[in-house]
Amino acid sequence: MWTAIGETLPLAAGLALSPVAVITGIVLLLGRSGRAKTAVFGLGWLLAVLAIAAAALWLVEAAADDAAEQTADGVDLVQLLFAALFLILAVLAWRKRAQQDEPARKNGLVRRLDTIGVGGAFGLGLAQGFLVIKNLPLALGAGARLGEAALTGADAVVGLVVFAVVSTAGVLVPLAVALVGGPRLDPSLARARDWLEANMSPITICVLGILGGYFLGQGLGILD
Template structure:
């Protein structure tokens, strides 16, 4: 199980440092309905990550990926995911704003201060389980767990560990705001500004690193 957890760590980090959901939850915390919308978003984020990872774990389990050595199917999945992530990294890097250029953010962010808790929860699910970059991470996580020849209880624990780590960067601001909201306003605004400016470069770097890791694991299992 230790090997599986080790393989899950970079994937969880890849989801955790996704700038868009962090910016979204910060905007919710700076909005009038901060408590309800941020809690709803966190719940949706957790459900989306856990649900997508579990779905691909079950799907991969039907392909009999578990064995003492990496199976051919598992290796090919990792190889394809690695190539896709490298392609996304190139796209993110090319699309990054040039010096002095205002970063383009999703239009829905301008309406976040009007979100209800239910809408925020739905957004959390969409950004975690439907967003292509995060979905690829969940596919890789589910495949990794399925290939670990673990018991059912260990599978569940692995999904929980991955979900908690992947959701930590959204959970920390929500919990921190609930504990000391007055002290959090300034740091949250500063973090939002930094992430808005550097989000493309951050994601490109993460996707590149994780893509190379998956590509290496896939090739290692095939050779």
């Protein structure tokens, strides 16, 4: 079980390092009712990721019962497609990096997030969890990996929960820092938010490139 869970952790890290989610969480955290909004935003993100991974695990398990070898080849092929997707996205992000209007985007983001309530923050977490373009292949890849390991029952639940919690670390860690440190750490969180906003493009490009390489390495098993 733990070997399979360990294989999902790079994918969970890719989700946790989503600049959009981290920045959204910190902006919510620094606003009105910030801790409550950030907590439910993280819960929405976690549930979305968990649902996608669970669906992939169930599909792979069901397919493996009928044709284990074909299922393994199919998973490898899908991982190669994910590798191509992430590498293409990295190239596109590189080409678009100079076209972004960072100050305008930041001010608009802060204004919009400051007006939403706790329920809106939960909905935003769900929406980002399902709709951020890299989340679907990462969560599907993790669920498929757990399904290939034939995890069932409590083992499958543990694997899915560990993956989902680690995937949400980008939101949960700033929240934990704020809860432990209190308002005195708000300036540090604000500086972290500003740094992430200023470096969103290079962070995104690096994460996409690493994920592309990861999926390429995993998918090459189809050649065995």
